[in-house]
Each structure stands twice: as C-alpha cells, then as structure tokens.
Amino acid sequence: MKSSIIWKLILSVVIVGWAVLNLLPMENEDFDTFIQTRATAHQDEYQAFLDRAEGRVDDGTPLFLAIKQQADEENLDLYHEFFPDVDLVYVKNQEKRNNVIMNVLYEESRGKLHLGLDLAGGVAFTLKLKDTPENAAAAKVQLKEAVEIIQSRINGLGVAEPVIREVGNNQIEVQLPGLDLEKNPEAADKLKKPAHLEFRLVHRDLVPGPGVTTPVGYEAMILEDEDDKGNIVERPYFVKIIPEATGDIVDRAYPTTGMYGGFEIGLNFTSEGGEAFADMTRKIAAEDKARNALGSGKMAIVLDGKLYSALGLNNGEPITGGSARITGRFSQIEAEELANVLNNPLKFELEVGEKYVISPTLASDARTASIEACLLGAGLVVAFMIFYYLLAGVVSVASVGLSVVVVLGVLMSVGGTLTLPGIAALVLTIGMAVDANILIFERMREELTAGKNPKNALRGGYEKAFSTIVDANITTLITAGILIWLGAGPVKGFGVTLAIGIGASMFGALVISRFLLEILVSVGLLKRISLFGFLNKAKFNFLRVRRPAFICSWCIVALGIFAVATHMNHILGIDFRGGVEITMDFDSAHRPSIAEIDSLAEANDLGEIQAGFQSIIGTSNERLKLQIDTAEGRAEQVVAALQQAFPDSQLTKLSESAVGATVSDSITRNAFLSVAVALVGILLYVALRFEFGYGIGAVVATVHDVLMSIGLFVVVGQYFGIGSGQFTAPMVAAILMIVGYSINDTIVVFDRIREELDLNPDMNLFDTVNLAINRTLSRTLLTSLTTLMAAIALYIFGAGVVIDFALIFIIGILTGTFSSIFIASPVFFWWHKGSRQHVTERHLTRPTYEWETTTRRARDAGPDKA
Template sequence: MNRSNTWKLFFTALLMAISISLILPFEDRVLGEYALSRVTSDANASNHAGHEKFSEVIDNLRLQLPEDQPIDYAALRDYGKRNRLDYAAYFEAPSGIIGTVGSRLVPFLIKPGIRAGHLKDRDKRNDLILRTLLKNSQAAIKRGLDLRGGIAFTMEANDLNISTDLDQASGASPMDKVVEIMSERLNAFGVAETVVRKKGDRAIEVQIPDLTTKQDPGIINELQKPAKLEFRIVNTNSEAPVPVQEGEEWTDDEGIPYTALLRSDAQPNERPIWVRRLWSADGEIIAEAYPRQDQMGGWEVGLDFTPEGGQTFGDLTGKIAETADLTTGIPGRLAIVLDGQLESAPTVKERIGGGSAVISGNFSFREAKMLSDILNNPLKVSLTIGEQYEVSPTLAAGALSSSLNACLLGAVLVVAFMIVWYKAGGMVAIFSVGLNVLLVIATLAGIFQATFTLPGMAALVLTIGMAVDANILIFERIREELRAGKSPENALEGGYAKAFSTIIDANLTTLITASILIWLGTGPVKGFGITLAIGIATSVFCALFVSRMLLTLLVKSGVRNLISLQSIQKSAPKEGIDFHQYRKVAFLTSWIIVGIGIFSVYSKQDTILGIDFRGGEELVAGFSEPIDAGTLDESFKSNAELGEVQHVYRSEVGSGEGASRLVLQTEEGKSRKALAHLQENFPEVSLVEEGLSNIGGSVSEQIKSDAILSVSVALFGILLYVALRFEMGYAIGAVVATVHDILMTVGLFVLIGHLSDGMLCSGQFTAPMLASILMIVGYSINDTIVVFDRIREELELNPVTNLRKIVMIAINRVLSRSILTSFTTLLAATSLWIFGAGIINDFAFVFVIGILTGTFSSIFIASPIFYFWHRGDRKHVEEGELLPKYDWQTSK
C-alpha cells in the first residue's frame, strides 16, 4: 500500500470513528446515573449540609424519592436549592482544560468537565450544569413527535380584541401573528420539529419533541415572554437621593420621573439605580440579536440595528455621554430594560455609532440564546400558560415497526442486487453509501442537533438515491473502459475522469435547490434543505474519495473481477433504441395524464388538503382503557365518511402515569361522528366526550407561501446554472421536465387515491407530504442532468453526426445507468410502499411515482424539448452557448 492510499484509509477510519461518537448514545440514560459517571472532582468537593461526594447526593435522593421515580432534572435542581449545593464543585473543568457545554465528541473516553465559573449566581451555575448533563444524557439521535411524542401546552392571549386587532398590511389576525412568532422562536431554539397552531379564538397549542422541556417545564414559561425591549437613561447626578429599595419613584429638578431598578445579575449588597420611567428607544430599532462570547469566556447578546435604528442609538448614546457627573467623574449610563426588568446598565463615555451594541449580564449560553431569540421575535401580546400534557407518538408503534422492517427489506434487496450485479465494486458501493448515511446522520445529530422526522427522512432517502446513482454512474463508465480493452488500472482512471463532470453537475444543480430551500424556506421546508445540502456534500465525498480509494486498493491487491462486463442492454439493437421516434406520442400522452391529474386536483381541491393545512376540530375523550393506536388506524380507515382522523393519547406532565385522554383531530364537523364510531365499535372502553374546540392548521400560510416561493426560485436557479454551464436549450428542457414531474406526481397521487378509494394511497396531503414533493424536484433534476451531460459529451466526440443521432446515442449510453438507478431506488421505495403503514405509505408511493416520472421525463420530455429548441440543428447548440466551453478537472 503506497503512502497516498495509507493516509486516505486512515482519514476515512478517523472520520468513521468521529461520526460514530457523534451518534452515541442510541438510548436515553437516567440523569442521576449519568451525572454520577461524569463527576470530575468528587474527592475534593466541599459543600453545605455535610456532603463531600456526589454519590452521597444521589444516595440521599434515592431515599427521598419513590422507588419507581428516577432521579431527573427537577429532583437534582430542587435538592440543590434546599441544601444550598454548588454542583460546579463536582463537575468543574480541571485547571487548564476547556470545559464543554453539550459537545458529544468523544464524551465516553474523557471527562472534560463543564465550565460554569463565569456565572456568579449559584443557582445559574447549577442550572447550566444540570442542563448540560441532561442534554448529554439523552440519545444523540432525537426522534420527532411522529416517532416519539413529546410535550404539549396551550397559551392564551391576554388583552386581545379578536374582532378589531387586525394587521393592516396582511389582514391576518393577531392570533395568526402569535402563531408565526412562536414558530420562529421555537425554530430559533434549535427544535427541528414543532407543531404550533391556533386553538379556539384566543389560544394556541404548541407541541415540542424535547425531553428537556418535559423535565424542566420552566422553559415553557420563558417562551411566553412578550420581550418588550427599552433603552432608558440612568441618572448619574451625585445629588440624586439614594434609593432604599427597588420600585421607588423620584422626580428630579427638571421634572423627569425616575424609578429604582436593580440589575438581574446584581450582587446581594448592590443598591438599585435611578432609571428614567419613559424609554428613549425601544426594540423596533433592532435588526438582529445573537449570542456571543465575551472576553472573559462568558456570554452576552450582540445587537445589530436597522439603518434608522443605528442613527437613533447613536444620538441616544451621544446624549447619555453628556450626562457624566463632572464632580465625581461618574460616566453616563444606558439602562437596557426587558419586560420591565433591568438586564444591564453599561457605561457610555462617547457616542456609539456603527450600528451595533451589546447586552451584558453574565448570561449562560442558554440565557443569551433565549434572550436573543425572544428579541428577534417579540410578542405584541402577553400569553398565559394553560394546560400542559405529554402526547404520544402520532405514528402508531405497529406502523413504525412494519415501516422499519420494510426499510430493512429494501436495504437487503439493494445490497444483494449491487453485489450480484457489480461483484467487488458492488461491495465498495454499499460501504460508500453506508458511510454516506452515517456522515449525514452524525452531522445532523452531533452538530445541528436536529430532530429526525419524516421530512428529514425524505431528504435522507433522496441522498441515498443520489449516492447509489453516483456509484452506478462511475461503475458504468468503468465498464465501458473495460470493454474497450483497457487494464483495470486504466479503466478505473478513465471511468472516474469521465464520470467526474456528470457527478459534479448533477449534485451542484441539486445543491442550488437545497440552498434556496434553506434561504427562503421555513419549518419542514428549511429542514429538508439542510439535510439535502449535507447529503450532497457527503455523497460527492464518498463517491469520489472513499469509493475510489477502495477500488484502487482492490486493484492493487490483485482483484481482477472488479466490475462485471455483463450489460443490461444485451437484447437492444446494436445501434441502440431510437427513443426519438416515440417522442410525440410519449410527450402528448404524458401531458394528457398531467392534465387529467390537474383536473382531479381542481375537482378535489376542498378535500385533498388535510388537517395539517386546513385545520379542523379537536375532541378530547376520557376512557376506561386505551385502544391500540394501530387498531384505531384500521377502524377509522374502514369508515370513509369520517375523512382524515388524527389521534394521539395524552397524560399529565410529570405524573408518571399512562395515557389518560384520547384526542381526536378531524375535519370540521366530524369529530363527534368519529367518537360515535369508536363508541359503537369499542363499547367496552367507555369513551366519554370531555371537550371540543376548533384548531388551526399546523402548516401555516407562511410555510406554504415560502415553499412555493422556494421551489419557484429554485427552478429559476436551475435554469440559470444550466444555461451558463451548458446552454439555454438544456436549461429549458431541465426546468420543463422538473415542472412536468411535479405536476404528474401530484396529479397521479390525488387521482389514484380517489380511484382506489384510499387503498393504494390516501390522495390527501399532510405536512410530511410537502417534503415528498420537494424530494421529486431533487430526483428529477439529477436524472435530467446525467442525460444532458452525455449529450454534450457526444457532441464533442462526434463532430459530424447530426443532432437527432447524437441524442439517440447519448440516451442509449446512459440507459443502463438510468435503469439500474431507478431499479435499485424502486426496490427500497416499493418495499416501503407495500409493507409500510400510515403516512409512510403515502410518502413512499409519491417517491415511487417520482422515480418513474423522473426517468421517463429525462428521455421523453427534457431531451425532445432540447431538440425542438434547436430545431434539430447541432450548430444552433454551439451558437446558443452563453459562456466559453470548459470542463471540470479531476486529479489522480
């Protein structure tokens, strides 16, 4: 093994080890037991109440708590307050070592400790330490509401006039604005999947898949803050009276009223300061707030102002600088007040321009992040916490189990086929794709700390499809080189050189789509884009670096049967299949199907959007014993008149009890019918209605409009890139083919769902289905670019061949790749469609349609449009190029 391959192999192994460490642990651990294993300085700790070791804290808690109750966050926090413990003594970072807060990188081999000494308040230190321990004790791969459940709570708006308080710009109600703001806050907190929707006229319901929130409901209280930020002037006159206590009032000689406020991080003996009662500027001048570290290693909140706000703040600080007390030399001070509480009061010696400022206050990272997120999304109304309860997974355990088995079956089929068809190369491809999946999951879990849900899985499935496609593309190129009589070494070199350009082009166009989804999308659309972007980067790395390294090692070790020479096109005519002669019939037929599908969508427009989009009713029922979630699915499916029925079980937060209520979410006016249906079919469970309310859609208008905008801009981005990289005819063909695939997939999904009466698919769109449509965009453009790249290559290799023959040759040259990629992807998607359950069944069905339409459109839509655009003249292709010709370069 030469030196080049040695370092590549070592780098790959190191990357695997790091990735595995980032996805561990797989399961949650009890906080008390985990904390006991992470103690760094137990022997030297000295605390109140005679405790010298953390193990004694755990032993005492076990004696005080019921036998079946675990030692959780709340138990440790309350015990620490009662006994005045300082947990930093047990978990502090050793001298000279930088502690970690939440890092999962190699947490099981070392005990890095937690740096919390910058916080002066003991309770804040304890809070930081316990939250860090709780976060690290949880499974690295977080599951969403559909897979795991979570916590739900309601918030009711106070002092709100529903009938008159409308946003004049958008016409939206105040509650719509509250839903939008709360969604933005929760997304900013790093929670990848949340449900925020209106409940009745004056309340919203929030669902979060977060164990931290379950164990520490105090997070919920912080979410309801209105976040009214004010900048006020501090009186520094030495002749001002000394305030005795916070809240005192005083008016100076100029008649300006002041109030005595105490900083939130003040020391025990610190006195309040006089702050003007009226603010000089408010939070409207802020463009963005963000957490950042200060020079001492603590955290503060940075503020960037709007252009007008920067001028306002500069004038204000210039005025404050002039208030310095010349007698005592005390400089002027600016009071930063949030919701009536003084957060900090920095000194101001001169005018502060530049459009930025800082709120300091010895914050922990969590406090700085929470404050900055709240400042970015201030509420105009105050909210009161109502009910709090835990909710069960929305996906039934049986459906999840069958779907996982279907995934396993699909994976086994793909692995078997790749090894049988490609021999040693197939095993390399499977390892490469497996490493690709590991890298994506590790990045999401360890770096982005994402919650894994069905929209994220959609992007991951697309990533796997593109990774398999890249390997098949390379192998088919190597096969061509071997048939030409080249040695395995030269065939490997030539195959990668010719496949490199196609792989880069295909992935860059998909990356453009992902980037625009991240830029313009919100909620599940943005999450899909992030996962897809990560997957594209890892797919290119694994295909061009890892697979090549392993294939090179096999060749060097003497493996000659690297890629089998058998061809999938043995029965095809020697000159190839003339797809071009069928173009008119195929083109016309496909658009007729699209038209029928669009008509079906139009005729069913009132019913195809599910509760996630349109809202509906929510009925809460008590029962004597729960009904299995899978049984509920089957029962509701048997009664088509009920339409869509979503159901979850819920229980009181922290009760430790099982499900206590059944929640049915239906279309408007059907919840009581659903309950009557259950009462008739399950009389033994004694279902009784306890409450009924209207609910809004969990997919807001903002998410829907952002999704449409994102896809539209993505199509324009694809058009621009392909026009510059290839030529305008290619660009028009690619965009039209992508639009065709989206319309056909949506239309067939609705049409087949209606014709099969919901047996093959539901034909109704729910929130996860939004991601499945986005998946089709990525798959379609990837398939089209592969064909176009080959057309461009054949134009250069055959300078005297007419354009019609060039298109035919190119399609036939990539036919094996198209069939094999579609077949392997269909193996996984079809098994998931046939054996999956619930929403996963619809999800897989859409992908099956997308695979077939994507392959079809690259041959019969994109290529003919390219041909018609240039009127069959190859010279017209060269004349239409916007940029000089250039090729991607690859190195050995």
C-alpha cells in the same frame, strides 16, 4: 500503499469517526440512574450528597430538581466538588453555574438519536393569549403571528419536527419530541417571553434610595450584576418610562463572550436603527460635555420590563458603529436563548396552560411494519448492487452505508429529529446515493471495453464521471441552499437534510469508493465491473417519438391539474387545513389502541383521524385526543362510532375545539417561493455551466415532474383508491425530493449530450442527442431501479403516512426517468431548432474534459486559439 490511498483512508476514518461519536450513545439513559455514578471527584461525599437530595424525592420532587435545590441549600459548588471534568465555559455565579452543570449532565444522559413524535411521543403544553382581544379577527391574527414566532424560536433550522398549532380562539398547542418538562420545567416559560426590547434614558443625578422621590416620568429599576467573586449585586437606577427606541431598530441578536468572562448579547442594528441609536448617544454625549461630566449619562436596555444594562459612553464619544451589547454575564445557554427570543419577538403576552405527556402518534404495529419496510427497501438496494456489480457493488454499498452514518451524525449534531417519514426519506436517499457509483461503474465498463487495463479504466472512469457528478449535485445543492434561505419549518429542515445528504454522498462516491476501488485494483481483485451488460449498445430512436410523447405527457399533467382543482376540498389533510380536536376520557383498564381507532375510521368512512393519548404531568390519568376534519356533524359521528365500537372503554367526550393547521400558510408560501427561486437558480447555473437551452430543458422537465407527480397522486387516490390522495405535512418533503431527483437525472443526460457534441464534431444534433440518451440509458434505468425497489418496498409493507410518501415518490421516479428522455432532451432540441450550429454559437466557452490531452485541446481550439 500509495499516498493517494492513505490520505483518502485517513480522511474517511476521521469524518466517519466524528459522525459515529455524534450518534453515540443512541438511546436515552434514565437520568436518575445515570447521575448515580457520574461524579469524577469526591465520590464518597457525592454519594452522601445524593442520599440527602433523594430525601426530597419522597416529597414528589424529581431528582434532577432535588439535586439543584439541595446544592443551593448547602451552598455547594457542584462543578468544583463533583464534576470538574465537565466542559464548561466558566460562570462566576455559583447558582447559575450549578444550573448550567445540571443541564449539561441531563443532555449527557440523553441518547444522540432523537426520535420524533410519531415514533417516541413527547411532551406538550398550551400557551394562551393573556389579554385576548374582544374582536375575534384580531385574536386570530395574534394567534397566527404567535404560531409562526414560536415555530421560529423552537426550530431555527427546521430539523426538530415540533407540532405547533392554534387551539380554539385564544390558545396555541406546542408538541415537542424528546423533552422532559420535569427536568426542564422552564421550557414553556422561555418560549412565551414577549421579548419586548426598549432603549431608555437613565436619570443623571438621582438614584433610588431612602428619602429620594421618584422624578416625574421615571420609574425605579434594579440592575442585577455580579461582582468579581460572582455574587449578585443590585444597582438601583431611575429609568425614563417612555423609551427612546424599541426592539424594532434591532436587525439581529447573537450571543458573544463578555470582556470580563461569561456571555453577553450582541445587537446589530438596522441601517435606520443604527442612525437612531447614534442620535440617542450623541444627545447623551453632548449633555455630558455641557455638564463637564463624562460618563454621567447612561442608556438603559430594558427587556420585558427588566433592566439588563445601563450603558455609559466610551470616553464620552457617541456609539456610531451600528451595534451595542446587553451585558449581564449570562451563561452560554442563557445568552443563546435570549438571543433567540430577541430575534423572534412577540408583541403581546402569553401564559402557560396545561402541560402533558403525549404518546407516539403512530400505532405500534404501524411503526413496526414501516421500520421493517425501510429495512427491506435498503436490503433490496444492497442485494441488487452486489448481485449486479459484484466486488464493485460491495464497495458501493460500503461507501453509501458510511455516507448514511455521516448524514445521521451531521443531522444529530445540529439537533435533528428522526421521524418515520424521515427514515423513509433516508432509505430513498440510499437508492439515489448509488447513482454516483453507478455513473462511475458504467464509465469504467466503457473504459474496460475499450481495452484499458483495470488501473487506467478506474482513473478514466472517475475522470469522465467527475464533471457529471459535480454538475448534478451542484444543481441539487442550489435547490437545498434556496430551501434553507427562503424556506421555513419543515421546508428549511428538508433543505438542511438535503444539503447534508449531497455532501455525504459525494464524499462517499469520490473519496471512500475511490480508495476502496484503488485497493482492489492494486491487489488484482477487481478485473471486471459486472457479469451483465444492461443496454450497453442500445440504439433506440427516442427523438422520433418526441412529439406524441410530449403531447401525451402534458395531457396527463392537465388531467392531474383538473383533478387537483376539482378535489381541492378533499386533498388537503388536517395538517394543512386544520380541523376539530375532541378530548375524551375512558376506563384505563380497557384502553382502545390507535391501530383499532384507525381501522374503525377506515371501515366506517370517518375521514382522516389523528389519534393519540396524553396524560397531565404529575398525574397518571390518560385522555384520548382525536383530530378530525371539519365536515358538518363529523364530531358527533366519530364519538358515536367510538362509543359503539368500544363499549367497555366507557368513552366520554370532555371537550371539543377547533385546531389550526400544523403547516402554516407562511410555510406553504415559502415552499412555493423556494421551489420557484430554485428553478431560476438552476436555470442560471446550467446556462452558465452548459448553455441556456440546457437550462430551459432542465427547468421545464422539473416543473413537469412536480405537476405530474402531484396530479397522478391525486388521480389514483381520489378515483382508484390507491393511496389516500390526501396531502399531509410529510408530503411536502416527498415533493421536494422529487425536485432533487428530477434535476439530478436530467443533468446526467445533458452532460453526456455536451460531451458527445464535442467528441462527434460531424454528427448532427438529432443523432447526437439520441446517442447521448442511449449511452446514459443503462445508468438512468439502473438508478431508477434501485430507488424504485426501495420505494415499492415502503409502499407495499409500510403503514400510515409512509404509504403515501412512498407512492408519490414512485410516481416521481417514473416521471423523472421519463422526462429526462422525452421532455428535457426534446425541449433542448427544439430550443435550438434542431441545429447543431445553433448550439455551438451559443456556448459561452467550449467545454473541456479531464481525459483530453494537451495536443487534442490545442488541435480542436485551432491555430488562433491554441
């Protein structure tokens, strides 16, 4: 076997194997069962210890907490006694170490595949403003700020899919998938920390003690430290009440390893903050020298009223490096959590209210139908690729399948959560991921038609498709990078997922597919690509109808914009506008289902209703929660309809309150900003890689596709009743997918135009553009067809938000295919006034291709440039 095949095989096995390890085990194991056999040392003693701990469970204490309490009571070191195999950064303090061990074990018991609130439910709790401002407007401002900060604390990468929204005029509701508050009861407390950081001076001469009077302007504080054996040691200080500076001078906090073990918090200051901190330490250093008492002056770091560090100067020199550390020998988890809240500080206090378990937000039959639709969509793509491309199709399916495993593995490794729209997006990604394989196969077909043998056709196909694949994916990767950089919440999460998907699909096409095809060619099994020749010799004159097509297209865009403007009050769902939340009690023996409530809402025109069940933690009593729109009288209408439809349920309204949007204004603004900046990035890249006219064509086509997709979605929904015509949170991801699809499709056509300009030096621009479009037509339509099959399956057989998600993507596929031919290419043609010379004069460099020989390049460059 050739070395080129061997290294690709080894690389593929390593990457796919790593991804699989990140996915296994997929399902959660009950912690109480898992912990029974987890010990790897002193099993007999462990079983006896478990028996003692389980005695506490009889009092209502969860086994997770019972084990920690029993270990503390017996002064037992869980790490050394029972779990020495746990990969643990050593923590000296035994109590802390036991806590870390239990958290690690709990994570081990959880499956790697995390499901979202729609599929698996989760937990929720409320956070209330501790001191609600009397001014309602001021309270509203604080709530909005708190929602955004809590969002940032929970969801740094935007892949955890929480629900965070305002409730009433002084509360925030936080819904988290896959969290067990009985095992992690302090989760809510960690989120509510204000993270008010202060830098204060420590009194030089006095320390608290018997008979010592507190100096004016100071307060006594205790610093909890650890000795060499990990025992907690209390060190008292008098600390100045008025701080020298606050957390405003900090640019970033991050966990870092300490000099003597454990973790600390590193602080990087802003440029102004660094100068301010240096000035503070200069004053300390100057007074140290004046007193001839180096090290007597200290700077206290106080967080939320607790003293964490009392820093002395190093050899009496001021700290001018723009950074400092909060010492304390934290565990890694504590350091990461503390750094997180410091990076997202609150300026006011919150307190925890109710904690409750919530059921899946999607009805079970809707979940089942949508998952079956996802499987059908993926199956259609697989069947088509094998039918059309035979053995090469099998290779494509294998590479795309393994790419999906890599995507899921990477996503789970960064804490991703899989929701139903996420699964739908993954299925559509499968349809799009075959694009690179189709490009390669169509190029191989051309090489075989030209008379090359399979081995040379394979090499030539990859060489000719390589630049196109790279250009198409880099432009999409630019979009993903900017979404990660400027986006927030689900927008940033989509950017992360998109970037992972791009990398995985390129790996699948260029590495996995390549070595599999090389094996088939080397053993003589692959002699032809397909039995079919779809539009291989197409000679349509697309540019001849460019004007009417362009005008009609933009008229449709204008119609869509008009529909959006006139229906603005109806097209934004509760996720964007907020609504009213109704809490109802009911007879548990006659529990209405979410599917029945959804059907009732549709039959009686009750507007959008998001229904779910919750039960207060520690009780078995369920409540029905309904989120509805804010139309006047809607609450009374919904309650009356439910009570009439389900008389045996004895539905009783308990409360009603306003709820805010789950997609905040900042997320929406960041989404628009991200797309705008991404378009500029694409323009610059294409202009540098190709030429400016190509960049203009790509940007105009992308804007066209987004506007037309949104407009048509609203038109068919509001005027024809196809889909809801209403935008919910998952629709943001669908629109961003359209951006990626549109760019990819356009770049493929442009790359072929550039190639044909070089290969046909005597052909005019009009004919060259037409030739390029015809040469890529089979690839364009085949890619659109595979993605369209998946999307149509989701639309026909899916349920709930999946239907709208699929519908807008169906529209996006059609508009993206249309625009690459009738928008992007004509804009490029018009930009250059139909002149080939205009294009050539504006090329920064003449493009070269992998398959060109040195002689050919030298000849075309001319005697002065060769």
